Amino acid sequence: AQSVTQPDIHITVSEGASLELRCNYSYGATPYLFWYVQSPGQGLQLLLKYFSGDTLVQGIKGFEAEFKRSQSSFNLRKPSVHWSDAAEYFCAALRGAGSYQLTFGKGTKLSVIP
Amino acid sequence: DTGVSQDPRHKITKRGQNVTFRCDPISEHNRLYWYRQTLGQGPEFLTYFQNEAQLEKSRLLSDRFSAERPKGSFSTLEIQRTEQGDSAMYLCASSVTSGRGYEQFFGPGTRLTVL
Numbered sequence: 001a002q003s004v005t006q007p008d009i010h011i012t013v014s015e016g017a018s019l020e021l022r023c024n025y026s027y028g029a030t031p032y033l034f035w036y037v038q039s040p041g042q043g044l045q046l047l048l049k050y051f052s053g054d055t056l057v058q059g060i061k062g063f064e065a066e067f068k069r070s071q072s073s074f075n076l077r078k079p080s081v082h083w084s085d086a087a088e089y090f091c092a093a094l095r096g097a098g099s100y101q102l103t104f105g106k107g108t109k110l111s112v113i114p
Numbered sequence: 115d116t117g118v119s120q121d122p123r124h125k126i127t128k129r130g131q132n133v134t135f136r137c138d139p140i141s142e143h144n145r146l147y148w149y150r151q152t153l154g155q156g157p158e159f160l161t162y163f164q165n166e167a168q169l170e171k172s173r174l175l176s177d178r179f180s181a182e183r184p185k186g187s188f189s190t191l192e193i194q195r196t197e198q199g200d201s202a203m204y205l206c207a208s209s210v211t212s213g214r215g216y217e218q219f220f221g222p223g224t225r226l227t228v229l
Contacts, residue, residue: 004156032216043118043205043220044157051216090156094216100145100209101170102218104156 002027004093006105013081014113021076021108023091031093033074034102035065039087047089050074061085086112116140118221120206126227127196134192135224139208146189147218148181150174151203163189164211196228 005024013019025031032051036044048059055067065076074091091105119138127133139146145164149157160179161171165186175181178196183189193200203225207218 034217036220041222043222044207046217046219049217092156100147100162100216100218101159101172102147102149102157104158106154106156 002031002093002095002103004091004103004105006089006091006108008108009106010109010111012111012113015083016080019076019078019081019085019110021089021091021110023074023076023105024072025074025091025093026072027093027095029096030069031095033065033067034092034094035059035063035074035076036090036092036104037061037087038090038107044090047076081110081112083112083114086110118206118208118219120204120221120224122224123222124225124227126229128229129198130195132192132194133196133226134190135204135206135226136188136190137206137208137221138188139206140219142210143208143219144186144211145209145218146183147207147209148189148191149205149207151205151223152201157205160191193226196226198228201226201228 003026034049035047038044047063050057050067088107088109090107092102121136147162148160151157163183178194181191203223205223207220209218
């Protein structure tokens with residue numbers, strides 16, 4: 001079955017430290033991949049997306065993600081975390097062209113220590 | 115671009131009652147999606163519309179659930195005879211149909227609590 005896995009339920013980092021949130025997918029072919037962020041009481045905001053091409057994609061708020069086909073991974077990174085980055089982060093996938101059902105991971109909650 | 119809006123933001127109801135939620139997509143977005151998010155989980159797809167046509171429905175969408183998009187603009191999601199297991203955040207999203215049609219923009223959600 002197609003699935004998206006986020007192995008870390010909760011991560012705590014110090015402000016200014018680097019961040020990496022893990023995401024693995026299980027699909028027959030390379031899906032379209034997304035990272036969303038959800039702050040309390042807010043909807044999901046798209047951080048970045050990968051369809052094809054360059055495996056390192058840049059997003060908003062200083063985030064980037066690297067697609068690694070060999071590891072079926074699409075990990076989210078940020079070199080220096082700010083307190084305002086505390087939120088829940090979701091990795092999501094679409095099966096491919098013509099598919100519109102996003103499949104989400106269970107999310108990783110990020111806490112930032114001042 | 116005013117974003118996707120949802121109404122109400124919160125709804126508390128008693129088991130067995132019917133509830134209806136509304137979603138207004140970003141103007142000129144032809145596709146509209148409904149997702150459900152329970153505590154500790156990621157959103158799960160329920161259904162989607164292209165204009166007024168409902169094109170896909172998840173098995174999660176039981177017979178008690180019905181969604182409409184009568185004029186291809188706003189959409190409603192109705193839950194009949196609510197059950198405690200229906201307690202969740204109901205999220206609406208919209209997208210265009212061309213080019214960047216795979217990017218879905220989400221609203222703030224309607225949090226349903228069934229007592």
